[in-house]
Amino acid sequence: MKLNGEEEEEKVVVGYALTSKKKKSFLKPNFIALARNKGIFFVAIDLNKPMLEQGPFDVVLHKLPGKEWREIIEDYRHKHPEVTILDPPDAIQHLLNRQSMLQNVAELNLSDCHGKVGVPQQLVITKNASASTIPYEVTKAGMKLPLVAKPLVVDGSAKSHELCIAYDELSLLKLEPPLVLQEFVNHGGLLFKIYIVGETIKVVRRFSLPNVGKHELLDVDGLFRFPRVSCAAASADEADLDPNIAEHPPKPLLERLARDLRRRLGLHLFNIDMIREHGTKDVFYVIDINYFPGYGKMPEYEQIFIDFLLSLVKNKV
Ligand SMILES: Nc1ncnc2c1ncn2[C@@H]1O[C@H](COP(=O)(O)OP(=O)(O)OP(=O)(O)O)[C@@H](O)[C@H]1O
Numbered sequence: 530m531k532l533n534g535e536e537e538e539e540k541v542v543v544g545y546a547l548t549s550k551k552k553k554s555f556l557k558p559n560f561i562a563l564a565r566n567k568g569i570f571f572v573a574i575d576l577n578k579p580m581l582e583q584g585p586f587d588v589v590l591h592k593l594p595g596k597e598w599r600e601i602i603e604d605y606r607h608k609h610p611e612v613t614i615l616d617p618p619d620a621i622q623h624l625l626n627r628q629s630m631l632q633n634v635a636e637l638n639l640s641d642c643h644g645k646v647g648v649p650q651q652l653v654i655t656k657n658a659s660a661s662t663i664p665y666e667v668t669k670a671g672m673k674l675p676l677v678a679k680p681l682v683v684d685g686s687a688k689s690h691e692l693c694i695a696y697d698e699l700s701l702l703k704l705e706p707p708l709v710l711q712e713f714v715n716h717g718g719l720l721f722k723i724y725i726v727g728e729t730i731k732v733v734r735r736f737s738l739p740n741v742g743k744h745e746l747l748d749v750d751g752l753f754r755f756p757r758v759s760c761a762a763a764s765a766d767e768a769d770l771d772p773n774i775a776e777h778p779p780k781p782l783l784e785r786l787a788r789d790l791r792r793r794l795g796l797h798l799f800n801i802d803m804i805r806e807h808g809t810k811d812v813f814y815v816i817d818i819n820y821f822p823g824y825g826k827m828p829e830y831e832q833i834f835i836d837f838l839l840s841l842v843k844n845k846v
């Protein structure tokens with residue numbers, strides 16, 4: 530966007546609509562200052578005023594829950610096709626349901642990429658299903674315990690991140706549909722978070738749930754509830770870990786996975802939670818994909834975002 534005045538300096542205006550939590554973790558003062566030095570200005574979108582009366586923006590960055598916001602941003606997108614919307618609401622919508630979230634991964638064919646990427650076997654238990662039918666459905670699907678039970682819808686609420694592990698059949702009766710049941714995959718207690726920002730990929734390691742052995746399966750019964758593991762889990766990047774567990778997934782595999790998912794999902798900003806099946810070198814599972822995740826926890830996110838925003842505007846000219 531050209532500034533009025535004698536020197537026609539290039540300026541990038543980024544309108545944003547974020548929750549206060551996201552604003553605090555992402556729009557940190559030093560990021561805002563660094564961006565400003567590069568001609569990038571962040572402007573809050575006023576939710577109490579019509580969006581069409583605001584701007585002009587080069588880019589709109591958003592993550593707000595609810596249908597109302599989705600309609601506002603969709604309408605704006607159609608009336609302002611020249612503005613880059615990060616990201617289109619219909620594409621984001623795909624990630625807000627744990628069933629559709631992993632569909633694209635299941636359909637990928639990453640042969641010749643130094644490894645295999647799949648999704649754990651999973652089963653959807655719909656809202657109207659009675660919990661009493663779950664053991665039967667699980668057996669019918671040929672799924673093995675333990676199972677991770679996840680709320681079907683991811684709406685940004687703490688509740689949508691309240692997961693539990695069901696160790697035995699009886700505990701399945703205590704579950705509250707709608708949910709997705711996923712086979713628990715032993716992965717040595719370590720998770721790879723693959724952050725994507727446009728074409729940039731950054732991988733960090735986090736501690737995760739420990740392996741479940743035959744012993745635990747005999748001794749532990751019931752439901753084990755665990756709220757928000759990924760946010761609470763400490764970074765495992767500096768830890769002294771077994772290299773068989775902690776070695777990063779092969780770069781060509783990550784590059785193909787990120788590229789293919791970016792295209793299939795139609796998104797620029799997301800992260801992928803990936804685990805390596807314990808005892809293997811190259812068998813991986815994607816267990817979660819998040820839209821516009823906690824980039825504040827990604828090393829060097831400030832520079833990565835600045836380069837990304839500038840590249841978006843440059844590629845439009
Ligand atoms: N199928 C699985 N096998 C083993 N562990 C799993 C599985 N699914 C989830 N986990 C563990 O549970 C954690 C939370 O699961 P998941 O990432 O699906 O939840 P989430 O609430 O969407 O997390 P986030 O905060 O990343 O959005 C994972 O980080 C991992 O430690």
Ligand SMILES: O=P(O)(O)O[C@H]1[C@H](O)[C@H](O)[C@H](OP(=O)(O)O)[C@@H](OP(=O)(O)O)[C@@H]1O
Nearest residue numbers: 550551683685759760819820821822823824
């Ligand atoms: O550890 P990460 O960066 O994955 O944490 C993310 C999390 O994965 C989800 O994307 C959260 O979004 P919601 O699903 O909407 O709750 C992020 O929360 P946010 O409030 O920062 O968007 C976490 O940071």
Ligand SMILES: [Mg+2]
Nearest residue numbers: 759802817818
């Ligand atoms: Mg996760």
Ligand SMILES: [Mg+2]
Nearest residue numbers: 683817818819
């Ligand atoms: Mg998630």
